[in-house]
Amino acid sequence: MNLLGILMEAVASQSMDTIKTALIRLLRAAWIAGILPLLIASLPSPRLNPFHSLLQAYAKRGKIMPSSSNRFTVPQSFFLHFYLLGLVWTTTLLMGIWYFAYKVAPLGSEPLSFVSQLTGGSHVFFLHKSRFTTAEARFNVWKSVFLLLLMEIHVLRRLYETRHVFNYSSSARMHIVGYLTGIYYYTAAPLSLCTFCALEAFNFAADQVVEFKVEGQEMLSITDFDLWGYVKPITGLGRCQWAGASIFAWGWFHQFCCHAILGSLRERGDRTAEYIIPRGDWFEVVSSPHYLAEMIIYAGLLVASGGTDITIWLLLGFVVANLAFSAAETHRWYLQKFEDYPRNRWAILPFVY
Ligand SMILES: NC(=O)c1ccc[n+]([C@@H]2O[C@H](COP(=O)([O-])OP(=O)(O)OC[C@H]3O[C@@H](n4cnc5c(N)ncnc54)[C@H](OP(=O)(O)O)[C@@H]3O)[C@@H](O)[C@H]2O)c1
Numbered sequence: 001m002n003l004l005g006i007l008m009e010a011v012a013s014q015s016m017d018t019i020k021t022a023l024i025r026l027l028r029a030a031w032i033a034g035i036l037p038l039l040i041a042s043l044p045s046p047r048l049n050p051f052h053s054l055l056q057a058y059a060k061r062g063k064i065m066p067s068s069s070n071r072f073t074v075p076q077s078f079f080l081h082f083y084l085l086g087l088v089w090t091t092t093l094l095m096g097i098w099y100f101a102y103k104v105a106p107l108g109s110e111p112l113s114f115v116s117q118l119t120g121g122s123h124v125f126f127l128h129k130s131r132f133t134t135a136e137a138r139f140n141v142w143k144s145v146f147l148l149l150l151m152e153i154h155v156l157r158r159l160y161e162t163r164h165v166f167n168y169s170s171s172a173r174m175h176i177v178g179y180l181t182g183i184y185y186y187t188a189a190p191l192s193l194c195t196f197c198a199l200e201a202f203n204f205a206a207d208q209v210v211e212f213k214v215e216g217q218e219m220l221s222i223t224d225f226d227l228w229g230y231v232k233p234i235t236g237l238g239r240c241q242w243a244g245a246s247i248f249a250w251g252w253f254h255q256f257c258c259h260a261i262l263g264s265l266r267e268r269g270d271r272t273a274e275y276i277i278p279r280g281d282w283f284e285v286v287s288s289p290h291y292l293a294e295m296i297i298y299a300g301l302l303v304a305s306g307g308t309d310i311t312i313w314l315l316l317g318f319v320v321a322n323l324a325f326s327a328a329e330t331h332r333w334y335l336q337k338f339e340d341y342p343r344n345r346w347a348i349l350p351f352v353y
Contacts, residue, residue, distance in 0.1 A: 024195050031314035038321040061174035064333045074179050076172035083159035086186035094148040100201035101145050105138035107233040142233045144194035150248050165263035169273035192315045244304025251296030257281045258290040286346045287331040291323035
């Protein structure tokens with residue numbers, strides 16, 4: 001590679017860093033903008049009641065939204081759109097970053113030799129590998145793959161449940177603001193899990209497409225597909241990742257059970273808005289165990305990330321603030337609706353709230 005090439009690489013690398021910093025700042029600002037109003041509205045001050053009611057009007061859905069308030073609402077069954085979007089977007093990110101990790105960030109303890117890359121390999125590989133020379137950087141790329149894999153498992157089940165487990169009543173609605181928040185959420189959440197290398201992976205994919213157009217079919221060979229090469233680095237991730245995956249699996253399993261209980265409260269295909277006191281699994285302890293399980297799922301993702309990325313902390317912060325807010329309303333609704341509602345149930349967090 002000549003001097004001009006190295007200079008161009010330096011300029012491209014700097015503008016990539018600028019875009020990356022802007023993207024990370026934007027994501028963090030958006031999570032904070034979501035968390036703050038929920039926190040303020042939850043403060044126990046009568047002066048904040050109007051603000052609390054306003055936020056409630058946007059956040060309410062299903063049984064806690066009065067059927068008279070149908071303006072600016074969409075069916076609650078539109079939750080399906082969130083998971084369709086979540087699945088397509090998470091799969092795109094996962095495939096792109098997994099391929100990038102395999103090609104550019106092989107795992108091993110030793111740093112990649114920069115000199116050997118100057119003398120060998122294609123121009124595209126040199127440009128991309130030069131950004132991931134340390135073992136730590138390459139480990140972080142594979143960690144992003146792992147987090148996206150967990151997210152994929154989560155959205156896949158949610159998509160299935162929305163179609164085949166829940167029996168949404170025909171009158172269940174959500175506010176359009178809540179709907180747009182959900183659309184934003186499933187765009188920003190998967191991205192927040194992989195800001196470390198998402199831009200580089202997309203840049204790499206774009207370069208690969210260009211190279212493919214030049215070299216054509218010669219680049220493709222099914223016999224070259226190295227399945228173990230794609231999987232092995234994941235098996236070699238650290239304790240943090242596996243501890244996080246275990247927490248994730250714990251929340252994932254209980255959310256599955258609680259959703260199955262909610263789905264079983266009505267006959268399949270019954271779309272009437274009949275409500276019953278749910279019983280079994282974590283419902284014996286809290287009113288919204290499916291929300292609690294969601295918090296545990298994201299806490300698992302945070303642990304699996306190693307806990308060093310503020311964006312993922314803020315993502316968890318938003319999930320906790322949003323679902324705690326909804327859980328408080330749900331708990332109040334159950335207590336008002338059913339005289340025989342078990343008084344020993346907490347709203348969402350056993351022995352705390
Ligand atoms: N990550 C996030 O920020 C976030 C945000 C929102 C939701 N979520 C997750 O999405 C999942 C679904 O949330 P959601 O708010 O839609 O749940 P939900 O309001 O509890 O409703 C889920 C389904 O169960 C039915 N249902 C609820 N309580 C019932 C009862 N007592 N009797 C009979 N049927 C009942 C609902 O009926 P209706 O059709 O009549 O309402 C609906 O079909 C949750 O696990 C939650 O954690 C995550």
